[in-house]
Amino acid sequence: MDKKPKTAADAADFAHIRDWVFDLDNTLYPHHINLFAQIDVNMTAYVQELLQLERDEARALQKRYYHEHGTTLQGLMLHHGIDPDGFLERAHAIDYSILLPNPELGEAIEALPGRKFIFTNGSVPHAEAAARALGILDNFDDIFDIVAAGYVPKPAGETYDKFASLHRVDTANAAMFEDLPRNLTVPKTLGMRTVLLTPRNLDDVLIERWEMLSEEDDHIDYVTDDLAGFLKGIVPG
Numbered sequence: 001m002d003k004k005p006k007t008a009a010d011a012a013d014f015a016h017i018r019d020w021v022f023d024l025d026n027t028l029y030p031h032h033i034n035l036f037a038q039i040d041v042n043m044t045a046y047v048q049e050l051l052q053l054e055r056d057e058a059r060a061l062q063k064r065y066y067h068e069h070g071t072t073l074q075g076l077m078l079h080h081g082i083d084p085d086g087f088l089e090r091a092h093a094i095d096y097s098i099l100l101p102n103p104e105l106g107e108a109i110e111a112l113p114g115r116k117f118i119f120t121n122g123s124v125p126h127a128e129a130a131a132r133a134l135g136i137l138d139n140f141d142d143i144f145d146i147v148a149a150g151y152v153p154k155p156a157g158e159t160y161d162k163f164a165s166l167h168r169v170d171t172a173n174a175a176m177f178e179d180l181p182r183n184l185t186v187p188k189t190l191g192m193r194t195v196l197l198t199p200r201n202l203d204d205v206l207i208e209r210w211e212m213l214s215e216e217d218d219h220i221d222y223v224t225d226d227l228a229g230f231l232k233g234i235v236p237g
């Protein structure tokens, strides 16, 4: 790594930021909550029923589409012409009560100067339900979801362009928070500050290798496992 990402926020690095852009899953709540495990099960069941497959076959196909197209949904749309709304509803029919209110995070987001967005490969209802459970929904100005993205997920460049033009975001004065390194490549080229959220204890979680930080990730300015604490370093209370 040419330039090792920093772990504590240097407030001067964020002094020019006017738009704060947050991924949702595993970013606004930590990876170990594993909300995705429930979504994962629902997606497998959907694929299983749609194509009349055994569970293992359905799961393998689901993962293949995720790898090849960025989301399982995109693969299902391209190869099977499914209705995205029905899929999203089914995928996100989960129990959000495992997400607990995080007033510390809400206050830290509130204190940031400028607009705050959720930019997710999930749906608006999913983002709203998750942010509401965390008690931080009111801290955001808007949510840009997979429907607004025309079902083309991050890390596709056109999706970031769509987001930025819809909300008139000047990317040179914006920051992006994400848990997937590949989703920060385009933001960096657009001039955004990039912050990668990592799991608290890497040994305790199962992460696919291609989702991990690697030697080539010099597009990441900061790495942190504590979003609220990091944000407080930008705007000390």
Ligand SMILES: [Mg+2]
Binding pocket: 023, 024, 025, 026, 027, 178, 179, 180
């Ligand atoms: Mg995420």
